Amino acid sequence: MENEILFLLPLVLLPVFFAMGWFAARVDMKTVLKQAKTVPAGFYKSLDALVDRNSGKAARELADVIDQQPQSYDLNLTLGKLYRQRGENDKAINMHRALLDSPDTVGEKRDRVLFELGENYQSAGLVDRAEQIFLGLQQGDMARDARQHLLSIYQQDRDWKKAIETAQILSADKQTYQFEIAQFYCELAQAALFQSDYDAARGFVGRALEANKKCARANMVLGDIESKQGRFVEAIEAYGAIEQQNHAYLSMVGEKLYDAYDALGKPQEGLSRLTGYMKTFPELDLMNVVYEKSLLLNGEAEAARLAVELVRGRPDLKGVYRLLGLKLSDMNPAWKADADMMRAVVGRQLQKSVMYRCRNCHFKSQVFFWHCPACNKWETFTPNRIEV
Numbered sequence: 001m002e003n004e005i006l007f008l009l010p011l012v013l014l015p016v017f018f019a020m021g022w023f024a025a026r027v028d029m030k031t032v033l034k035q036a037k038t039v040p041a042g043f044y045k046s047l048d049a050l051v052d053r054n055s056g057k058a059a060r061e062l063a064d065v066i067d068q069q070p071q072s073y074d075l076n077l078t079l080g081k082l083y084r085q086r087g088e089n090d091k092a093i094n095m096h097r098a099l100l101d102s103p104d105t106v107g108e109k110r111d112r113v114l115f116e117l118g119e120n121y122q123s124a125g126l127v128d129r130a131e132q133i134f135l136g137l138q139q140g141d142m143a144r145d146a147r148q149h150l151l152s153i154y155q156q157d158r159d160w161k162k163a164i165e166t167a168q169i170l171s172a173d174k175q176t177y178q179f180e181i182a183q184f185y186c187e188l189a190q191a192a193l194f195q196s197d198y199d200a201a202r203g204f205v206g207r208a209l210e211a212n213k214k215c216a217r218a219n220m221v222l223g224d225i226e227s228k229q230g231r232f233v234e235a236i237e238a239y240g241a242i243e244q245q246n247h248a249y250l251s252m253v254g255e256k257l258y259d260a261y262d263a264l265g266k267p268q269e270g271l272s273r274l275t276g277y278m279k280t281f282p283e284l285d286l287m288n289v290v291y292e293k294s295l296l297l298n299g300e301a302e303a304a305r306l307a308v309e310l311v312r313g314r315p316d317l318k319g320v321y322r323l324l325g326l327k328l329s330d331m332n333p334a335w336k337a338d339a340d341m342m343r344a345v346v347g348r349q350l351q352k353s354v355m356y357r358c359r360n361c362h363f364k365s366q367v368f369f370w371h372c373p374a375c376n377k378w379e380t381f382t383p384n385r386i387e388v
């Protein structure tokens with residue numbers, strides 16, 4: 001009998017399960033409909049305008065929604081961000097300040113609004129105010145984001161000591177900033193060298209290499225310090241160490257390396273070292289200095305022979321331009337005018353298409369930057385000019 005009841009139980013309960021399922025579905029639908037009705041149409045219109053990349057319309061629609069629901073924290077926050085993105089910093093600042101005055105904006109919500117306000121000030125160029133706000137957010141959930149903004153402010157202000165302190169705190173977390181810290185120390189070293197404070201400059205170079213032993217810039221500055229102090233053997237050693245760190249940067253010290261050999265009375269040795277570099281690393285932008293020094297030391301014929309040999313080893317636009325210049329003087333007069341014209345065309349192309357380029361954001365420039373002015377990354381520029 002008991003077995004029979006157990007057997008029948010599922011059948012008896014079937015309508016109950018059915019009723020529960022129907023009820024659950026009904027409640028769910030009701031909730032969905034209710035929620036849909038509570039979202040104002042303007043919200044969807046704003047979203048639609050955002051998808052169409054019409055941020056002006058999106059902001060207007062969202063502002064209308066907020067007029068009907070002035071207490072909505074999230075919407076106020078978002079509209080402020082939208083204003084900032086559109087460059088309407090004053091509106092963004094007013095929006096977020098009003099939100100701060102609301103009695104509901106406490107705890108984490110308050111930190112979030114303060115962070116947005118800091119970003120508004122930074123975007124409006126009111127960097128001191130932004131810094132004060134980010135400094136006030138060193139505890140809590142927004143701490144890491146606030147420090148990253150502080151780091152960007154200190155770099156913008158060239159306040160390298162504060163940048164180092166901030167980057168060191170940030171490095172304690174998962175991401176390290178050793179690469180950047182080394183560059184900040186190099187900036188300090190370069191400034192100290194500029195003021196002929198050699199001891200301080202050496203100290204900063206040492207810290208840069210401690211942070212990143214591959215920092216070629218640190219050895220460049222060290223070579224400059226040694227040269228300034230007349231210690232040319234040590235200068236050669238410092239510049240030469242770049243070969244082991246990142247040989248691509250050797251072209252940036254080519255002339256200084258030669259000058260150090262020259263100061264020791266060994267200019268030919270300096271020239272052979274540079275020529276050797278060009279043969280081993282053909283991408284190095286050393287042709288000008290090699291040609292000029294060769295002309296100075298060994299005369300026109302030898303300089304031309306060496307240049308032709310190096311260009312043939314790795315023909316490119318820069319090389320072709322030089323080759324045409326070298327060949328002009330012993331060219332058949334019938335060809336000379338045309339060759340001269342071709343050289344001018346190559347020269348114009350050279351101006352337009354041979355540059356330094358940021359590997360991160362592809363910003364191009366005739367001037368080399370350690371810190372990309374477009375994307376604010378460090379050491380992203382190609383150390384040698386390339387065809388872009």
Ligand SMILES: [Zn+2]
Nearest residue numbers: 358361372375
């Ligand atoms: Zn860049």
